[in-house]
Amino acid sequence: MIAILLSLATFVSTFFGGLFAIKNKDRLHLIMGFAAGVLLGVVFFDILPEIIEQIQEHNFGLTGMTVALVMGFLVFHILEKAIALHHSHEDEYAEHKHPHIGIASALALIGHSFMDGVGIGLGFQVSSQVGILVAIAVISHDFTDGMNTVTLMLTNKNSPAKAKVFLLFDALAPVLGAASTLLFTISPHFLVLYLGFFAGFLLYIGASDILPEAHSKHSSWKTIFLTVFGAALIFVITRFI
Numbered sequence: 001m002i003a004i005l006l007s008l009a010t011f012v013s014t015f016f017g018g019l020f021a022i023k024n025k026d027r028l029h030l031i032m033g034f035a036a037g038v039l040l041g042v043v044f045f046d047i048l049p050e051i052i053e054q055i056q057e058h059n060f061g062l063t064g065m066t067v068a069l070v071m072g073f074l075v076f077h078i079l080e081k082a083i084a085l086h087h088s089h090e091d092e093y094a095e096h097k098h099p100h101i102g103i104a105s106a107l108a109l110i111g112h113s114f115m116d117g118v119g120i121g122l123g124f125q126v127s128s129q130v131g132i133l134v135a136i137a138v139i140s141h142d143f144t145d146g147m148n149t150v151t152l153m154l155t156n157k158n159s160p161a162k163a164k165v166f167l168l169f170d171a172l173a174p175v176l177g178a179a180s181t182l183l184f185t186i187s188p189h190f191l192v193l194y195l196g197f198f199a200g201f202l203l204y205i206g207a208s209d210i211l212p213e214a215h216s217k218h219s220s221w222k223t224i225f226l227t228v229f230g231a232a233l234i235f236v237i238t239r240f241i
């Protein structure tokens with residue numbers, strides 16, 4: 001139940017990100033720097049120690065989890081670049097942009113947001129500490145999901161009204177993802193694999209999406225400081241809960 005309540009916060013985060021996308025982006029770069037640090041911290045100070053604990057407790061091998069982790073990183077890399085490749089390919093033939101590319105990209109983001117919610121729900125199946133920290137990681141980066149949804153829709157010549165509909169779907173997706181985990185419980189072995197996959201996926205969006213975006217206009221010491229601060233903050237939080 002807490003998983004659902006926390007996923008409602010992701011709804012707010014995604015929605016605000018989307019609405020801010022139209023306005024001043026500069027301050028958002030600072031928040032993005034912070035979110036990247038939070039993601040790094042959650043992966044290494046919370047999810048990985050939890051995975052290692054589960055592996056030791058149940059005597060699982062390491063290989064499956066490490067493969068799942070790398071797959072989490074690569075699957076999202078490939079999906080994202082496949083959409084981008086399609087995009088640049090289209091541009092060779094015509095100057096104008098296609099609304100369907102915006103829709104395909106937005107749908108990929110909605111799928112990603114659904115996974116965010118599943119991550120929160122499954123985190124709570126491990127322990128409430130893991131659930132809460134995964135929720136922090138998701139809430140802190142989900143406004144960039146909302147922002148990207150709107151930006152992708154608008155730059156590909158979709159109407160603002162259509163962009164808002166997709167933003168709404170993107171904001172609802174984590175809530176549905178979290179709710180879906182109430183319908184099933186998974187075995188500890190599958191849970192370890194999923195958490196590994198999720199760690200790889202969070203690492204990818206932190207390092208390859210959010211951090212470059214935080215520095216896309218200009219780099220600043222403030223942004224760098226906030227990234228370090230985000231990671232350090234999660235370290236401190238994980239010592240206390």
Ligand SMILES: [Zn+2]
Binds near residue numbers: 142
């Ligand atoms: Zn997300």
